[in-house]
Amino acid sequence: MLYKGEWNPNELDYRALAGQWHVVCLSTDVGADQPKAVRLLGEELVLWRDDQGKVNAWKDYCGHRGAKLSLGCVKQGQIECPYHGWRYSSQGECTLVPAHPERKGPSSQRLIFRHFAEERYGYIWVSLEKPLRPLPELPQWHDDSFRKVFAGPYLYNANALRSLENFIDASHFPFVHANLNGLPDAPEPLKRYNVKEDEHGLHSSEICVFQPYGDHRGIPVNARYTYSVLNPTTAYFVKKTGETERFCTFFNATPVDESQCVIWLIVAINFGQDLTLEQILSRQNIVFEQDRRIVESQRPARLPLDPHAEMHVVSDRMGIEYRRWIRALGEAASTNQQSQVIESVSI
Ligand code: FES
Ligand SMILES: [Fe+2]
Structure with missing residues (x-):
């Protein structure tokens, strides 16, 4: 999948980075209720925590009318869009359309762009594409003499x-x-x-x-x-x-x-x-x-x-x-x- 950013995704340096882990913010920057907006390789992303506390990294975009999910909030472990209140589970399923609460939400498979997120050393790491290398290691992290x-x-x-x-x-x-x-x-x-x-x-x-x-x-x-x-x-x-x-x-x-x-x-x-x-x-x-x-x-x-x-x-x-x-x-x-x-x- 190509990502629209200022950096041409076909250039070698971009290709070298798209499937790699990058620190994007501190773990403490993403609270339980509040999504956070970050940018990586020209791509606008939203980070948010589900009910397990696991961080999700998605394109900062709601497939209904294109609003930024980072302006919304997290309720009951799901992210709520700020525009019409649609809710999405961490699996990317639309679970609620408040204007039609009785009806199951439309399939969101084509509307949600999920990336890869992990936490280590107090940072949130994101890879836009499937990561090709493991998270890097800081040898002194567990050494109390440091x-x-x-x-x-x-x-x-x-x-x-x-x-x-x-x-x-x-x-x-x-x-x-x-x-x-x-x-x-x-x-x-x-x-x-x-x-x-x-x-x-x-x-x-x-x-x-x-x-x-x-x-x-x-x-x-x-x-x-x-x-x-x-x-x-x-x-x-x-x-x-x-x-x-x-x-x-x-x-x-x-x-x-x-x-x-x-x-x-x-x-x-x-x-x-x-x-x-x-x-x-x-x-x-x-x-x-x-x-x-x-x-x-x-x-x-x-x-x-x-x-x-x-x-x-x-x-x-x-x-x-x-x-x-x-x-x-x-x-x-x-x-x-x-x-x-x-x-x-x-x-
Ligand atoms: S734009 Fe997100 S719910 Fe309408
Ligand atoms: Fe220097």
């Missing part, structure tokens, strides 16, 4: 893939995060590192950089980063900032449409119990505001998947592999989509 802090959301007027590539790019530190993550007057050369791919995504070997304000304690550190891309819009790093100190970041970028995204972070640290929430958040806020200015400036807005479109150097390895991986996911999804079309034509 304190977890939610940072963001940061709204960027930038493409989600550009934002993710920025997160896995270590050579911008001295310039974008001057005197925080690097020294602008003495930028360090990056040593060669490797990237390997497995069933969980892409993983770099260790990347070492000196940082004058390397973690939330505000002290200089020789930081050692290991990056992973776990999903097209989910990445993660472990940063070793001392013998045992670990500063991990779980990064998600909601692809709202081709030129907007929302960044959601979970920071996991195993040091500095005395640090206040404000100390932790203030460093995160500074860093992600510094990145915003650059990522919003990048042109074209969408991440070029043609390797000849931009110039590359050895230290861009992680970004190069990310682009190759996105392209491969997009091509595989396009082939899959075409074979489904051929199948349905031949039936």
Whole structure:
């Protein structure tokens, strides 16, 4: 099925994202009675909880006269349209037409567009199409020696893939995060590192950089980063900032449409119990505001998947592999989509 949004659904980058999990909001953003409107890949969605508390993600649209279901409410575990009060069960059946209460509602199979929704780590994750990969994992989530802090959301007027590539790019530190993550007057050369791919995504070997304000304690550190891309819009790093100190970041970028995204972070640290929430958040806020200015400036807005479109150097390895991986996911999804079309034509 094609989705109408600003992002052309036949483009490779869109295809790479349509059947993948994306964080769209916090679990607490969707209450028991009140639906919530979100946008994903240019598509307007409504999130709502049924009587089991399970989140449903539907196109934000009532098949009767096209009103937005997100303006309605949830009653007895069913969603009620704000216009004429039609009610729908979580299975997409129309159970009540108040103007004709005695009659069974019309078949809603053609009128309801259901997507895929799950909850994990305090977030609601949605995939527009059948998800091709499992939900990504944050290894420290169940480890009590790590304190977890939610940072963001940061709204960027930038493409989600550009934002993710920025997160896995270590050579911008001295310039974008001057005197925080690097020294602008003495930028360090990056040593060669490797990237390997497995069933969980892409993983770099260790990347070492000196940082004058390397973690939330505000002290200089020789930081050692290991990056992973776990999903097209989910990445993660472990940063070793001392013998045992670990500063991990779980990064998600909601692809709202081709030129907007929302960044959601979970920071996991195993040091500095005395640090206040404000100390932790203030460093995160500074860093992600510094990145915003650059990522919003990048042109074209969408991440070029043609390797000849931009110039590359050895230290861009992680970004190069990310682009190759996105392209491969997009091509595989396009082939899959075409074979489904051929199948349905031949039936
Ligand atoms: S538009 Fe939804 S009930 Fe009429
Ligand atoms: Fe950055």
